[in-house]
Amino acid sequence: MFQLLSSWSRKQKAVVFLAIDLALVPLALLFSCFVQFMPTMPLATFVSLFPILPYLLVLVAAVSTLMGLPSVQLRMYERTAAGRTAVLAILAGLTSAGLVWLAGIRLPYGTHVMFAVSYFIMILAIRLVLFHIVSWLYLRAQPRRRVLIYGAGATGTQLAQALAAHETIRPVAFVDDNMSLQGQTLIGLPVYTPVRTAELLEKYNIDRVLLAMPSQSQPKQARIVTRLQKLGVEVQALPSFAQLIGEEELVDKLTPVVPSHFLGREAHAVELNEVCSSYAQRTVLVSGAGGSIGSELCRQILACRPKKLVLYELSELALYTIYQELGQLTEAMDIELVPVLGSVTDPRQVRQVLSDHQVQVVLHAAAYKHVPLVEVNPLSGLTNNVLGTQILAREAAKAEVERFLLVSSDKAVRPTNIMGASKRFAELVVQDLAARQGKTIFSIVRFGNVLGSSGSVVPLFQEQVSRGGPVTVTDPRVKRYFMTVREAVQLVLRAGADASGGEVFVLDMGPAVPIMQLARQVIQSAGYTVRDELTPEGDIEIQIIGLRPGEKIEEELSLNNTMIRTDHPKILRVDEQSLSELEMARVMRELRHALAGGNAAAARGIVQNWIEGYVDWEIAQQKLPS
Template structure:
């Protein structure tokens, strides 16, 4: 029944279009004769008009159908539609002119009539289509809405900016009126895009905003460098303008977002770095058709790993996390959106310290590639609970490595931390111990699994990181608490971090520790100030910044390598390698026994001293 209704609708629609084109063509043909003979058509030509109109109009209708005009939606009319319409009508004119030369004008309209017919038909149909587009996109309520629309400047007069301008003009319900463009290309200044002037270069945003009474800028060059994005945002904020940006270029290309789906510019846009160029072929070769396990799959890093791994079509993806709510959120927010028909996805609520359950998991699923992201990562919390840090970060990693080797997994990649470098915290030291455990398993007799670790710094927006904390403090009116005015940290987006983890995994032959290029460190107080500005507030007027001093286990600045480490370049510019030398004196079982004894005693000071015994570069807070 529904199919019949659709067919009936399209038949009626096609008939209506055919009738419109037929009437327009008849009127145009008739008018062409009148214009050719100054509205005094001779009798013989008047008879020719009557005798030829049926087949001339019929020919034009057939060519319009061939040009796809009968399938068009009248309210959508852009340059490609105009070109198709022009092509169909022009083809009709060429055929008629050819016939005139072949038949020497016998029973064929005069040449001037043919050309006039072509021009009138094109103008009539194109004008009607333009009117239909205007009518559909701007009803009366839209015209009134434009009176109260917000004046906006568009930064970037390229294809993205032009498309955004068109969208805002046609979707006036969005309440934004583009009044001017700004662009870094001086050759574009003074020109018009969709009737909107490219008023000046971007650095003159304050003057242009004042001239056009604009209250907002929209940054419409998603491929620009992060540095340039930051500069433009600062110029706009200094001018007292709100700052929005278009969706990411990848979302626009994939169709996940539209140009008009603007969002406020966020800290991630200003602290992140330029897009990473990954060797996707190597990653695909490592993951395609493989059975992949991700531990800590519900966390910030784990969930992004899951999303990116799925794009490389593994045969099976096993997602494990000890937190029930983390697995629930993963299934709702990630797996529903990225599930693939080529990949079998399994989720498990499981503590990897549970040896029998972990063994059973490996026996059932036989994972080939393992990404170990499960960890306790909060420095302050773990400083008072070293037992938890050791059990989850070291003992669980040691057990996972042993079981992976026993089941002949192809490779295991540990997600480590820059806090494992010359650690001053229990969390950092426990991560360093996990690296040592993987190194020991790599050198164990009979091992065929490739073990490697990847270190990187703070991930923007991850749970418990400084940025969500600052957002909450701003929302409650402050103050924002910063440990020290000189404290610095490295930041990267979760997408970049995970992409580089996958890239690192392709380069490992076993026993390596990879260090991601974190770029330049950022002062935490500068992060706080940027977040205040992005919220449209003023420091010391709306929100205060309070310095509370470094907490136990915290560093003033993070380091990129151990005192004794020498980093080597890899095939990727943002990934460096450290190959740990085989230490004949290192005894993983002695390390394990000492730490287990200290854990059994339960004294924080003794546990930290036991860690320091085996990680001499660790400087504990006692």
């Protein structure tokens, strides 16, 4: 039957509806006669109206067609055609009264009023009946998707009402955390406790769960979604309020709190005018120019008006991004930008770049810095961070550049990981070259973590919060030193300008920040609460996952804990023992041999033998207090 109805054209359906409307005219007249003339002569009165019936039918057909009533879809009739049907019924009543008067038939006026009212009601009733019949046939021919609504509040009940007449979706039940609602029946649907969700999915053969809890925080909704997805059911949530009212752009403009908000102290500021003389009208090369530190070095160097800025970068995407950004900044400046795609481990390319562009200042920020990744890729980390530094520094010395500055890390002090050991090796390389020749001023700047840099903890926490948690902390005792990228780079440039040769500078980063405290700040800054034993109803949980390979509980800034003040209160200098020229030659020969042979065990052995304070991570873990 449904296939037959589906095969009809729109024109055929309109003819059927018109025929039904015309058939209702004599029925409405007959009903009016029975109401008016019972019990004496209703049938006789109806028969007396036969002469006017053809004219009445013609008029009704013409008016109905002109008003488009036969073409209105059943499911749209109530909203779009009920008013026009009332007009048609009134005109039919007036026409019947006029035709009766012309024919000389004597009828009370109430008969025509009753005819108009009954005709209007009959049309609406037959449309309603037809709608339910067609809907029933449609549902039998094409079963609806059965859904469970999570949330029986105002939003959930409104959603269920809206879906009641939906063509493809059928709500079958609610689940809600509110105990006062559990066990009730709302708009014909039972309300269950969420504990029974798995049972309900099987009982009602549910295909999908609709989340209708807009008042709940995003993290709580995310936890519910995760729990439901584990049951193997598809989950969908209602659009946000901003989407419902058409304000998607407002949502897009909302941004997370900037990382510097979590510093816990005032950021240090350095007037670049004091140091620009060392970089102005010079050719400056920045290695790792597309990284977090390297890109900020480039931006601030531009403020000193160099003659040429060479962007040396291994990543094509990172180089493209920083080159595009700086290209816009230098449009009105007489500064030449040179993008160089390559590795500092390539001596031929390094030599050619330094020579072709007559580089005068080198700021070496290129390094593999992610501790866990370098820990499982020790050969790549040592090659890039140690050999790359040696090649760039050695070629810079041969080219007689004015200044060479190595950007180092606090992880280089008594490291428990290959990344930190590789940075300490890089420091020893630069110290060795500084001691053996005097034309190039070699210096090192050592500092801690940069807030907001790629792969750093604050963006990771913010991303975890946006997913609903949990926020993962390796160990509740972990502390780290933090700086903003802007203040770190300003102090790096100041230290590089003040260097006279061979110094290891350490930046004053204030007290170390507990990572647990930082995690709480990130959660609270997003407008959520921390879920723990004291607040079990909180939004985001902090989960302890254990130290990753190579990580320490706390970092250090110097090997001997002796800091020497400089002219700048936030820049300190440390005096640490370096290797002799013969020792440095030997260790680099051994390291090159291990790297060339792909011998990770031998490379780790060299680190163990030559890096002061190095302790293998697994051994360091055994020494930690429980």
